[in-house]
Amino acid sequence: MGEIKNDLKRKDTYEIPIAALREVLINAVVHRDYSILGSDIKVSVFDNTVEILSPGPLPNALTIEEILCGRSEIRNRAIARIFKEAKLIEQWGTGVRRIIEICTQSGLRRPEFIESGHFVIVRFFKGRRLNRNDKANDKGGRILKYISKNGGIGMAKAAELLELGKTRTYEIIRGLMDTGLITTQGEGRATRYVKVE
Numbered sequence: 001m002g003e004i005k006n007d008l009k010r011k012d013t014y015e016i017p018i019a020a021l022r023e024v025l026i027n028a029v030v031h032r033d034y035s036i037l038g039s040d041i042k043v044s045v046f047d048n049t050v051e052i053l054s055p056g057p058l059p060n061a062l063t064i065e066e067i068l069c070g071r072s073e074i075r076n077r078a079i080a081r082i083f084k085e086a087k088l089i090e091q092w093g094t095g096v097r098r099i100i101e102i103c104t105q106s107g108l109r110r111p112e113f114i115e116s117g118h119f120v121i122v123r124f125f126k127g128r129r130l131n132r133n134d135k136a137n138d139k140g141g142r143i144l145k146y147i148s149k150n151g152g153i154g155m156a157k158a159a160e161l162l163e164l165g166k167t168r169t170y171e172i173i174r175g176l177m178d179t180g181l182i183t184t185q186g187e188g189r190a191t192r193y194v195k196v197e
Helices: 018-031 064-068 077-085 095-105 138-150 155-162 166-178
Strands: 042-045 049-055 112-116 119-125 182-185 192-195
Touching: 018 049, 018 077, 018 095, 018 119, 064 095, 064 112, 064 166, 112 166, 138 155, 138 166, 138 182, 138 192, 155 166, 166 182, 166 192
Parallel strands: none
Antiparallel strands: 042 049, 049 119, 112 119, 182 192
């Protein structure tokens, strides 16, 4: 029997990067609302997605848009301090951006962050993300068509065009930005999204 070389050994790969799952689970433990009894952190595996549900809404009127921009509010300071001392948390406010970065670098679609009632859900997508060849597909394609025709689009108009809330609209726009198809122009309420030349 011949020798089996190292490069022929089985190598396991994961549909969702372990580092991203780890980050979300740590966030769920640190930031969940422990005053909600009878409800636990849940991990659900579906055919096309993996969802992690954490009991409790975002603290202190924090919004999804704000956490995507790096803002952080600590609900459970004692637990957070223990995780920080154990070096399971590197720096406040960087976890969500790190999760997104890990997924996009792995060729996956940008995960969704959803506040629904008394829960926060992080939804990972299996399979590759949209690329430039996919740009005519789905709602991102509708935004691109509008930008091509009108030179740009604001957040309010994009939400109206897609018939979605601002949070979901922002996630779609952010996905187009991650693939290098569009960029921002202006600041604050005057921000518009334009095609990358």
